[in-house]
Amino acid sequence: MSPTEGIKVIDGRGLEPPEPLILTMDALQASGPGEKVLLLLSREPYPLYRALDLNGFLHQTQRAPDGTFEILSWRHPE
Amino acid sequence: MQTLPSFDQSPPISGPLRFFLTAPLFAILAGVLILWSGPDLFASRWTPAALALTHLITVGFMLQVMLGAMLQLLPVVAGANMTRPLRVATLVHAAITAGALFLAAAFLTAAPLLFEFAAAFLATGVMIFVGAAARALYGIPATSPTIPGLKLALIGLSVTVFSGVLLAISLSLSLELPLLQLTNLHLGWGFVAWGCILLATVGFVVVPMFQLTPEYPVWFGRSFPMAAFGAVALWTMADLAGWATPAALLAGAVVASGAVFSMVTLNIQRRSKRARRDATHYFWQLAMASAFVACALWMVTRFNVSLGEWQGWTLLFGVLLLFGCFMSVTIGMLYKIVPFLVWLHLQNRGRGRVLAPNMKKVLAQELVDRQMLAHFVACALLLLAVLWPAWLVYPAGLSLIIANGWLLRNLVSATAVYRRHLVAIESATGLSPK
Numbered sequence: 123m124s125p126t127e128g129i130k131v132i133d134g135r136g137l138e139p140p141e142p143l144i145l146t147m148d149a150l151q152a153s154g155p156g157e158k159v160l161l162l163l164s165r166e167p168y169p170l171y172r173a174l175d176l177n178g179f180l181h182q183t184q185r186a187p188d189g190t191f192e193i194l195s196w197r198h199p200e
Numbered sequence: 201m202q203t204l205p206s207f208d209q210s211p212p213i214s215g216p217l218r219f220f221l222t223a224p225l226f227a228i229l230a231g232v233l234i235l236w237s238g239p240d241l242f243a244s245r246w247t248p249a250a251l252a253l254t255h256l257i258t259v260g261f262m263l264q265v266m267l268g269a270m271l272q273l274l275p276v277v278a279g280a281n282m283t284r285p286l287r288v289a290t291l292v293h294a295a296i297t298a299g300a301l302f303l304a305a306a307f308l309t310a311a312p313l314l315f316e317f318a319a320a321f322l323a324t325g326v327m328i329f330v331g332a333a334a335r336a337l338y339g340i341p342a343t344s345p346t347i348p349g350l351k352l353a354l355i356g357l358s359v360t361v362f363s364g365v366l367l368a369i370s371l372s373l374s375l376e377l378p379l380l381q382l383t384n385l386h387l388g389w390g391f392v393a394w395g396c397i398l399l400a401t402v403g404f405v406v407v408p409m410f411q412l413t414p415e416y417p418v419w420f421g422r423s424f425p426m427a428a429f430g431a432v433a434l435w436t437m438a439d440l441a442g443w444a445t446p447a448a449l450l451a452g453a454v455v456a457s458g459a460v461f462s463m464v465t466l467n468i469q470r471r472s473k474r475a476r477r478d479a480t481h482y483f484w485q486l487a488m489a490s491a492f493v494a495c496a497l498w499m500v501t502r503f504n505v506s507l508g509e510w511q512g513w514t515l516l517f518g519v520l521l522l523f524g525c526f527m528s529v530t531i532g533m534l535y536k537i538v539p540f541l542v543w544l545h546l547q548n549r550g551r552g553r554v555l556a557p558n559m560k561k562v563l564a565q566e567l568v569d570r571q572m573l574a575h576f577v578a579c580a581l582l583l584l585a586v587l588w589p590a591w592l593v594y595p596a597g598l599s600l601i602i603a604n605g606w607l608l609r610n611l612v613s614a615t616a617v618y619r620r621h622l623v624a625i626e627s628a629t630g631l632s633p634k
Binding site: 136138139140164165166168169171172189 | 275276277278279343344405408409410412415418473540543544559
């Protein structure tokens with residue numbers, strides 16, 4: 123999942139919780155139509171998944187060969 | 201995030217908090233017991249007061265916090281949600297609190313009925329918890345070492361409680377069971393298959409996450425819980441079968457597993473990227489150093505006959521593990537879990553219209569640092585009290601009371617922040633706090 127145009131990348135690997143979650147939700151809140159947020163983390167963020175679901179955002183997760191979790195999230199198309 | 205309605209659907213905050221606020225009370229009770237018993241408590245690990253003290257800490261303090269933390273951590277680190285978490289918390293908390301009190305009283309009075317009550321309450325409480333946690337974990341794919349590790353730890357807890365119940369019943373009914381052998385197995389399962397595997401499994405997630413260290417080596421995370429569990433299981437079989445030499449070698453492997461985990465953790469902690477190391481870092485460091493010294497002491501007694509014959513080494517071993525290792529790491533984790541819980545629940549209750557306070561403002565760092573020093577002093581005095589009980593048993597008991605009174609005060613102050621903000625939320629949103 124390589125970063126492309128329209129994707130804001132947040133590297134949460136050196137951040138203490140709940141900073142990655144707050145940054146991701148803030149970025150999604152500020153995102154426009156078609157924009158996405160990519161969070162990089164060393165572990166699977168279960169609380170973020172529920173926060174995304176509860177707030178109507180969609181997400182897709184994949185694991186990079188180095189073990190990093192890449193969580194791509196975006197607004198639900200109305 | 202002003203308009204975001206909610207972050208999470210965690211168990212209600214009162215679920216885990218009741219465990220966290222009860223635990224320091226048991227440690228204070230342990231301090232009172234030390235003052236009441238005086239130097240005689242440290243005559244041997246088998247004195248009624250030493251056995252009561254051990255269980256006030258293992259069941260009253262450690263088990264309380266471990267179960268409360270698991271209630272909260274299962275959804276966060278494993279994505280496993282318990283059904284009716286508040287009901288589970290209420291039943292389990294009531295059962296293990298009563299069980300711990302009965303057990304301590306049973307050791308002090310040797311009353312058979314108290315042993316039976318203790319066994320019934322503790323077995324019920326732990327069975328309810330293990331059942332609820334097993335249901336939550338059922339079908340969750342093992343995407344990280346955390347999930348199989350948690351399952352193994354729950355099996356370890358079940359065997360620990362089963363062997364404990366067997367011991368309590370045999371004391372109550374004067375059954376002719378091999379008590380020493382059963383006690384050693386109870387200790388091995390409790391310290392390693394439950395305590396150490398749970399600590400490692402949680403540590404694999406929280407040490408890198410909160411202390412900004414490198415990750416644990418992948419091979420270590422995958423193999424450690426199973427290797428430690430396998431060593432305990434094989435040792436148990438060899439011991440019960442009466443195979444002396446394999447049992448002795450496997451007992452060494454069980455203890456070595458604790459030493460290996462502590463060394464690996466100390467090594468990755470050394471490479472923390474945090475600019476300023478916080479109290480949790482030092483609590484973990486003390487815990488791992490204590491665990492390593494305890495394991496080394498055990499190993500030395502296998503080869504040094506005169507040290508092995510000294511009654512005091514088992515007490516030193518116990519103080520290092522209970523207070524130096526498990527109590528330290530437990531307190532260190534409470535200082536991360538409780539502010540996070542307060543922040544998370546206030547964030548949810550505020551529904552984006554009232555922002556939760558920064559986690560660092562939930563619990564002032566100076567309060568945490570001072571309590572940490574009080575705990576370190578208590579650990580040192582308890583260790584020295586084993587060597588010079590007549591001189592130091594009273595300062596040790598008093599310092600344990602002070603350190604845990606302080607811990608309770610800190611935790612209560614964090615819950616006060618929660619209550620104050622709830623009132624602010626109520627007045628800002630017109631919602632009534634539940």
